Amino acid sequence: MNxxxxxxRVYYIDSAVNMGLVVxxxxxxxxxxxxxxxxxxxxxLKLILGAGFALKGIILTHSHADHCGGAPHLVKATGARVYAxxxxxxxxxxxxxxxxxxxxxxxxxxxxxxxxxxxxxVAVNHTVVPGVINAGDISVxxxxxxxxxxxxxxVAAGGVLFCADSVIAPEVVEKHGIPLNSHLARALDTFDxxxxxxxxxxxxxxxxxxxxxxxxIKANRSRVLETLSTILQLLDxxxxxxxILAEACSQRGISITNIGQQxxxxxxxxxxxxxxxxxxxxxxxxxSNRQYFSMV
Numbered sequence: 001m002n003x004x005x006x007x008x009r010v011y012y013i014d015s016a017v018n019m020g021l022v023v024x025x026x027x028x029x030x031x032x033x034x035x036x037x038x039x040x041x042x043x044x045l046k047l048i049l050g051a052g053f054a055l056k057g058i059i060l061t062h063s064h065a066d067h068c069g070g071a072p073h074l075v076k077a078t079g080a081r082v083y084a085x086x087x088x089x090x091x092x093x094x095x096x097x098x099x100x101x102x103x104x105x106x107x108x109x110x111x112x113x114x115x116x117x118x119x120x121x122v123a124v125n126h127t128v129v130p131g132v133i134n135a136g137d138i139s140v141x142x143x144x145x146x147x148x149x150x151x152x153x154x155v156a157a158g159g160v161l162f163c164a165d166s167v168i169a170p171e172v173v174e175k176h177g178i179p180l181n182s183h184l185a186r187a188l189d190t191f192d193x194x195x196x197x198x199x200x201x202x203x204x205x206x207x208x209x210x211x212x213x214x215x216x217i218k219a220n221r222s223r224v225l226e227t228l229s230t231i232l233q234l235l236d237x238x239x240x241x242x243x244i245l246a247e248a249c250s251q252r253g254i255s256i257t258n259i260g261q262q263x264x265x266x267x268x269x270x271x272x273x274x275x276x277x278x279x280x281x282x283x284x285x286x287x288s289n290r291q292y293f294s295m296v
Contacts, residue, residue: 003047006201006209010158011051013044017066017205020155020162021048022138029053030138031080032155032162033061033205034070037115041070045077056136059128060084061164062149063091063098067205069119081125083135087151089124102263111259128153145194147187148180159200166190169207170219177252178227179220180268184275191221227252231272235282238292245269 001015013019020032029048034041048055055078060068063084071092074080084092091097099108099117112118126135130144130153143154145166155162165180166187173179181187194202194217202213210216227248234247245265249256256262273293276282285292 001043001047003051006160007158010160012160012162012203012209013047015040018162018203018207018209019044020157020160020203021053022140022155022157023053024138026137027053028056028136028138030057030059030135030140031055031074032059033067033164034058034074036066036069036119038070038073038120041073041077044070045074054078055080057081057083057138059135059140059142059153059155060088060092060124061145061154061162061205062152063088063095063119064149064165065095065098065116065119067164068092068122069115071122072120075122081136082122083126083128083133084124085129085151085153086127088149089127092119092124093121095119095121102260102267109259112263117260143193143197145190147183147190150183150186156197156199161197161199161202163194163202163204163213165205166194167204167207167213167216167220169204169216172206173219173223177254178248178265178268179223180264181224181271182267184224184228184271185278187224188221191217227272228276231269231276232281232295235293235295238285238287238294240290240292241266241269241273244273244293 004012009023011021015035017035022030058071058080095118099112128142130142132141141156143156145152145154145164148165152164154164168179194213201209201211203209230248230251234244282293283296
């Protein structure tokens with residue numbers, strides 16, 4: 001993990017989840033995401049203090065544990081104020097909601113009650129909306145990047161856009177097979193928005209910084225469209241959601257081996273089915289207490 005200087009005002013921290021740091025002339029710093037846990041938070045704080053900066057604020061791009069799990073330690077250690085969107089705030093403050101929705105709203109079993117699915121909660125002091133904000137005397141642009149998560153945002157400053165999980169590096173797309181998106185229509189809109197951005201550098205949370213985001217967007221959009229096509233081809237006959245999930249995963253070489261992976265893939269496949277239902281391209285039917293999806 002390193003603090004990498006992009007300009008006098010903007011830095012990024014390379015990690016399992018890339019983070020951003022924006023500073024002002026007084027050495028006050030605004031952190032973008034915090035990593036997964038207290039250990040990561042401690043390492044981040046050591047980098048910030050070692051560079052002579054004082055942490056004053058934290059923007060959480062969304063509520064997934066690998067992006068916000070380090071926040072409680074950082075807040076306790078520095079008194080930093082926390083910023084997030086209204087949609088993500090509920091999960092950030094009450095993190096049981098994440099494993100709850102992954103387990104269909106029922107109380108989740110213990111394999112979902114760990115740091116990978118449930119961050120320690122932290123209070124969100126300021127709710128943000130897209131546009132320029134002044135976070136502790138540090139000006140940044142909040143960019144709506146919903147799709148991966150319903151209220152996900154990116155943060156732009158000094159010609160750099162921190163993209164959160166709106167897109168992931170092409171090699172990460174290949175690794176995951178079917179990347180997680182919870183709102184497919186918004187994800188596709190976000191790809192279009194990113195293509196129109198004029199920032200000079202783009203930093204995905206999972207992948208290396210790039211000056212040309214085009215190939216990254218193309219890899220992500222192509223995989224979404226390919227997966228839509230796969231599902232539509234499968235639905236020339238009625239199938240249950242579980243059957244669709246199993247076949248779509250098999251075609252991408254995905255092998256589900258635990259409950260956490262199954263819940264994440266189920267959420268992803270349901271996002272595709274919800275999108276196709278709203279588009280009027282598939283329909284649902286019911287037989288023998290089973291729900292089936294099929295082409296219209």
